[in-house]
Amino acid sequence: MNAVVNPNSKKQAKSNPVMTFIYYFASPKHFYRISGKLIPWLGWLATILIIVASIDGLFFAPVDYQQGDSYRIIFVHVPAAWMSMFIYMVMASAGAVGLIWKIKLADVIASSTAPIGAAFTFLALVTGSIWGKPMWGAWWVWDARLTAELILLFLYLGYMALESAIEDPRAAARACAILAIVGVINIPIIHYSVEWWNTLHQGATVTKFDKPSIHISMLIPLLLMALGFKLYYATVLLVRARNKVLYAEQNNRWVKEILKENS
């Protein structure tokens, strides 16, 4: 009844110690236990990092000589944009792992990661547009990066729409994995075509912050914030994945025992 992996992979697991290890931790029961221990650590670390990075970025980082104080939104905007790409890669890789090795947990990770990725993409777009207002004098500019980010948001939305349209969660996970892999192959193509389109249509008007390097006192809060965002993502991902695992395994004994303990 505790159907963790399919019979084929169990056979494999016996022969290969690495796979045994992976299958052990990828079993819903162990995942639930271990992630429960990890979440408070990750969550607190993320909180501390984000607070420290915000204080450093908002009060201690030097003022930019061109953009004044308004550049400080970079400490949210750039890490959010990084996360939006990174999370799509995680989603596609987890989907591929679920598709190839039929590990249930990978499907759970892929499906619980999509809304977080969409949220980060949205955050990057909103902060970009708020930043654009004082810099370019307009809320929206058809800048290559902004446009590519917008298309990325569409890809996330399509993924989520497909997932919610298919009722059977197994079929939904596999269909979404295919979509995510197709998306990952297309992202560089879309990115470069948008960049190319932009240079032809607008000329290089928006490369103000493409300075070759960034001062170290600005880089430190930026990297701290990026790390904080990563840990925050890990925390939220684990919380969401735990919920999904509990729901999917609700008829198994270990879930019933946990529910009994907590009631």
Next chain:
Amino acid sequence: MYNAFFSLVKRDLRLAFRHKSEILNPLFFFVIVVTLFPLGISPEKQTLAEIGPGIIWVAALLASMVSLDSLFRSDFDDGTLELMLLSEYPLSILVLGKIIVHWLITGFPIIIFSPLLGTVMFLTNDAIETLMITLLLGTPILSLIGAIGMALVVALKRGGILLSLLVLPLYIPVLIFSSNAVGSSMAGLSISGQLYFLAAFLIFCITLAPIATSAALRVSLE
């Protein structure tokens, strides 16, 4: 295998010619969408010539997308698709045959009609020529990418809007390069770069899209 491929192509073509609306409706749709823009924006020659390439391409893109339903729907409904999955021939080859037929009955008429629309939109002769070349390279890409999306939603009851959400973002590179090539040739610039990109993208899609489509069909028909 070639026999299976060609008999499938023949069968699908015969089916399409028996339901002529499958060929004509996307074409009418294409013409109507293009007609709406002068009515909505302005009949000025200069404005239309400037936005014409983009409009014709957006209309071609939408026409190709709304006709995707004919790709797998009827075969899914009567069970033919399931038999194709069970057949001894590689599914991706059969899928490629179906995609080629889809392009022949939806993309090809659009290419034939495009000079007419180009003239209506006041494009120059050079630009019309470029428009036809980009359509020739681009519409097969639309059919190939669209097939992946259609295969993912074929088992769903209301897949129409979902399909557009999945497929339209992936169409963007084709739109950018094609309409830009037409615009550039209006301005008398070189267009070889855009055409090379479209050709490369087409070959890339012919190679990979049938594999992704057959994987998606297997998921949908489980």
